[in-house]
Amino acid sequence: MKIFSEFRKQEVIALLYRIFLAYFFYQVARFLFWFFNKDVIKIDSISDYFSLAYHGLAFDTTAILYVNGLFVLLSIIPIVINSKAGYQKFLFYLYFITNGITFGMNFGDFIYYKFSNARLTTAALHVAQHENNIGKVFLQSVIEHPFVIIWFIVLMIFWIFLYKKVQVPERKPQKLLPYFVTSILTLLVIVTIAIGGIRGDFKHSTRPINLVDANRYVKNPTQANVVLNSVFSFFRTMNTNNFREVHFVNQKFIDDNIKPYKFYKSGTKSKPNVVIFILESFGREYSGAFNKHKKIKNFESYTPFFDSLATKSLIFPNAFANGRQSIHGMSSVLAGIPSLADAFTSSPYSNQKIQSIVSVCDEMGYDTSFFHGAPNGSMGFLGFGNILGFKHYYGKTEYNNDVDFDGIWGIWDEPFFQYFAKTLNQKKSPFMATMFSVSSHHPFKIPEKYNGKFKKGKIDIHEPVEYTDYSIKKFFETAKKMPWYNNTIFVFVADHTNQTYYEEYNKPMNRFAVPILFFSPNPEYKLQGEDYENVQQMDIYPTLAELIGYNKPVRSWGRSLISGKKETNIIVNSTGSVNQFTIDNYIYTFDSDMKLLGIYTKEDLGLENNLISQSQNSEMQKSIMLAKAWYQDYMDRVINRKLH
Numbered sequence: 001m002k003i004f005s006e007f008r009k010q011e012v013i014a015l016l017y018r019i020f021l022a023y024f025f026y027q028v029a030r031f032l033f034w035f036f037n038k039d040v041i042k043i044d045s046i047s048d049y050f051s052l053a054y055h056g057l058a059f060d061t062t063a064i065l066y067v068n069g070l071f072v073l074l075s076i077i078p079i080v081i082n083s084k085a086g087y088q089k090f091l092f093y094l095y096f097i098t099n100g101i102t103f104g105m106n107f108g109d110f111i112y113y114k115f116s117n118a119r120l121t122t123a124a125l126h127v128a129q130h131e132n133n134i135g136k137v138f139l140q141s142v143i144e145h146p147f148v149i150i151w152f153i154v155l156m157i158f159w160i161f162l163y164k165k166v167q168v169p170e171r172k173p174q175k176l177l178p179y180f181v182t183s184i185l186t187l188l189v190i191v192t193i194a195i196g197g198i199r200g201d202f203k204h205s206t207r208p209i210n211l212v213d214a215n216r217y218v219k220n221p222t223q224a225n226v227v228l229n230s231v232f233s234f235f236r237t238m239n240t241n242n243f244r245e246v247h248f249v250n251q252k253f254i255d256d257n258i259k260p261y262k263f264y265k266s267g268t269k270s271k272p273n274v275v276i277f278i279l280e281s282f283g284r285e286y287s288g289a290f291n292k293h294k295k296i297k298n299f300e301s302y303t304p305f306f307d308s309l310a311t312k313s314l315i316f317p318n319a320f321a322n323g324r325q326s327i328h329g330m331s332s333v334l335a336g337i338p339s340l341a342d343a344f345t346s347s348p349y350s351n352q353k354i355q356s357i358v359s360v361c362d363e364m365g366y367d368t369s370f371f372h373g374a375p376n377g378s379m380g381f382l383g384f385g386n387i388l389g390f391k392h393y394y395g396k397t398e399y400n401n402d403v404d405f406d407g408i409w410g411i412w413d414e415p416f417f418q419y420f421a422k423t424l425n426q427k428k429s430p431f432m433a434t435m436f437s438v439s440s441h442h443p444f445k446i447p448e449k450y451n452g453k454f455k456k457g458k459i460d461i462h463e464p465v466e467y468t469d470y471s472i473k474k475f476f477e478t479a480k481k482m483p484w485y486n487n488t489i490f491v492f493v494a495d496h497t498n499q500t501y502y503e504e505y506n507k508p509m510n511r512f513a514v515p516i517l518f519f520s521p522n523p524e525y526k527l528q529g530e531d532y533e534n535v536q537q538m539d540i541y542p543t544l545a546e547l548i549g550y551n552k553p554v555r556s557w558g559r560s561l562i563s564g565k566k567e568t569n570i571i572v573n574s575t576g577s578v579n580q581f582t583i584d585n586y587i588y589t590f591d592s593d594m595k596l597l598g599i600y601t602k603e604d605l606g607l608e609n610n611l612i613s614q615s616q617n618s619e620m621q622k623s624i625m626l627a628k629a630w631y632q633d634y635m636d637r638v639i640n641r642k643l644h
Helices: 002-006 009-036 046-076 085-116 123-128 134-144 148-164 176-199 211-217 221-227 230-236 250-260 304-310 326-335 357-363 378-388 412-426 460-480 508-513 537-547 618-639
Strands: 273-281 314-320 367-371 391-393 432-438 487-494 515-520 568-572 579-583 586-590 598-599
Touching: 002 314, 009 046, 009 085, 009 123, 046 176, 046 211, 046 230, 085 367, 123 618, 134 273, 134 515, 148 230, 148 250, 176 460, 211 230, 221 250, 221 391, 221 432, 250 618, 273 326, 273 357, 273 367, 273 537, 304 460, 304 515, 304 537, 326 357, 326 378, 326 412, 326 432, 326 487, 357 367, 357 432, 367 378, 367 412, 412 432, 412 460, 432 487, 586 618
Parallel strands: 273 432, 273 487, 367 391, 367 432
Antiparallel strands: 314 515, 487 515, 568 579, 579 586, 586 598
16 A cells, blocks of 8 residues: 555664564673572572563663653654754663663662662652661772772663664655654554553453562462562652552451450569660671571671670570561561561651650650661651650760761771760660661671771671670670669660671571660669570560550550560561562461462471461461451551551
């Protein structure tokens, strides 16, 4: 037909070729992502890798069409100048500016996946908005990982080289009507394909693919991060709000089984001081006292003081974090509020009245303080601390001596811990104070004066962990001399985990493994021994409420670890796309809609043997219902502002 005489064959071929190049380089980035993280993402065979890469094409399609939508449109719209050299040059710059920036997102994950255990999402923006040192952190990362930058530059040069291999010859349409008709028909076909590609499916009845869909194609949940790409995970989490009310069970079932309000009758007459250390990245893997019975070959500890303190404390060697980032640790430890797909602290619901150990202590007449050696407001701690009701905040501003600034994150732990002790000594008892440390953090530096004092260890974090441990020791040497010390309860917990060395801690569930330790020099509180039951950060708040004698109900999804009561124990955490519940003998994984994905024995921390085919088992059925009831209550209380 004459109508197709003006069909823009060369332009369409060039467009398809350029989009194909994006697919090719996304696959290269996928392989490099796995290569840089192969020690934490296990793939058994070449065929398994190719299977993951194949299923990743759907996620690549969505990402590529997000990024290249404008480029595709401008490449095919009928404006008669499309093939001119100047217009093609414009398209070249549009293509490589947009693709270059977004392609680089994958390279960031080459480095930071080991720390975050997840692909890049918009949660990174919530963290970055509270920091003024992002440039320094980026520069430090470049210095430490030059090959990542080199790979990026080399691949971009190669991409440009291949792009130029197929050119669009300049031609002027001879017949405008056929030119416009065929262009519009081509555009309609491409738009239809693009809509299906962005959704990940052409079926109207299905929702667009999301992060959790990557889990459909894997043997192990960590492999989902190979199926995904960082561009997809970032764009799919923009403007999302996974907080929504659900109705799985009636309220009586929640009241009888979840028991969101708990009451612990305490015989304590005195009001002990409370000092909580939330230790940056201080994972359970680094401490000998928490690994005595783990049977890890050639295990080495980097916390000699912490280990000695553990012998005089109540410790929990099977404790887990309820979040993935520092601010998640703050809400979990102090208020018993975990983070699931979306962080509570960066949600529209965070600014509400919240019962927490802070509000409980405020109610009992305690002086309450939060200490963090970073610039005031960093990590969002100042804002959330105000919501919780801390009466005082002490940061880098109050410390007022930049000689002890580490140059990136904040005041070195040792001097700031000394400042902490001395500031507490000026307070009237009872007081409750929280210290959030900074030094055991990327870029894993220690003060120059201590070079050679601590073991370098097997991975970068080992040396700064031992420095923080030394800082805790020096804190206790100072605090012991102070009058408030003997009637004080100390709590130590990590906010989240970080780098891993031992295979045991590369297991998905152990990416949440943190130490929890309670210590008091006052024998009245009986804080000694080892409890090997599974516990979590959310248990700290109700435990402290009982210890200080708060004889009123507490709103808590955790439980007191000293009450002796037999309570439903539901350990909760989330990868950001998969919700994980450990209940009795099994670990249950769900997507963000609480559709069951997997069931594993609680010993199967690697989530390797999925027992979902046995889910009709009565114990499993009850636990699945408990998990859904917990989730329902969580959403109800967060959304309807019932956290007080």
